Amino acid sequence: MELRHRALQVLCLAHPDDKASAALALYVQADQHTIATTAPIPPADPQALPGRPERPELLHHTAVRRRSPATPEGRAILLHAIAHIEFNAINLALDAIWRFDGMPTAYYLDWLRVAAEEAQHFGxxxxxxxxxxxDYGDFPAHQGLWTMCEKTQHDIVARMALVPRTLEARGLDATPLIQQKLRQVGTPDALAAVDVLDIILREEVGHVAIGNHWYRWLCARDSLEPETHYTALVQRYEAPRPKPPFNAAARRQAGFTEVELAWLLHAG
Structure with a gap:
């Protein structure tokens, strides 16, 4: 089977269990797939992308409840919000595979790995x-990540710049702060969440690094100056500006330069 066509099929799956298990299976069986040089034909109805379950209810981000971990319900709402991010991240990785043609084989395999790891995080x-x-679906959520995916569907450089290394990189900054609050709560369920977030943070550094790598590869291919072009893309696509504090150590590990870290501090 052809990898990019199968990635599109998995992206269209609506049930969370089906999508997560199919993403994992696709990664395990990657060496059994060819990779097409032209993009598969998407569904006639653009609303079919991505496949979504009936729940959770999707609201504007300003309407989603605050997530304080001080109470059991607050911790459940917090975990649900992060699970929703990870579920969307499966979609983002699969979309990066099928949508953009003409990239090296390593690009598609990198994003396939990301899709599988995001599926594990969701689980x-x-x-x-x-x-x-x-369970997933019990609380409302929002679609902020996918909105940027739609905005950048015709520009792979913008996609690499503004999804993995902008929106997903915010998780590198937010996760230690969430863990600190959970440690202060100190209940067994809160501490179990801290351990899971350790796994997620470690692997998300790798995901952001993949975004950084391919953004810089594309800039080199297209004779673009990465820092200058990134600033232009943020303005063009009205990307949110990350707010401090920043996890500078994790961002450096993920491939951000000192110039980019300084820009973040100034922009924030």
């Missing part, structure tokens, strides 16, 4: 939710 968080008497 870990969903397991935690279930131990607390909840």
């Amino acid at each position: 870990l968080l969903r397991d935690l939710l279930r131990t607390q008497g909840h």
Whole structure:
């Protein structure tokens, strides 16, 4: 089977269990797939992308409830919000595979790995939710990540710049702060969440690094200056400006330069 066509099929799956298991299976069986040089034909209805379950209810981000971990329900809402991010991240990785043609084989395999690891993250968080008497879909969520995916669907350089290394990189900054709050709560379920977030943070550094790598590769290919072009893309696509504090160590590990870190401090 052809890898990019199969990635599109998995992207269209609506049930969370089906999508997560199919993403993992696709990664395991990657060496059994060819890779097409031209993009598969998307569904006639653009609303079919990505496949979404009936729940959770999707709201504007300003309407989603605050997520304080001080109470059991607050911790469940927090875990649900992170699980929703990870579920969307499966979609983002799959979309990066099928949508953009003409890239090296390593590009497609990198994003396939990301899709599989995001599926694992989603499963870990969903397991935690279930131990607390909840499940994915029990609380409202928002679609901020996918909105930027739609904005950048015709520009792979913008996609690499503004999804993995902008929106997803915010998780590198936010996760240690969330872990600190959970440690202060100190209950067994809160500490179990801290351990899961350790796994997610470590692997998300790698995901952002993949975004950084391919953004710089594309800039070199297209004779673009990475820092200058990034600033232009942020303005063109109205990308949100990350707010401090920043996890500078994780960002450096993910490939951000000192110039880029300085820009973040100034922009924030």
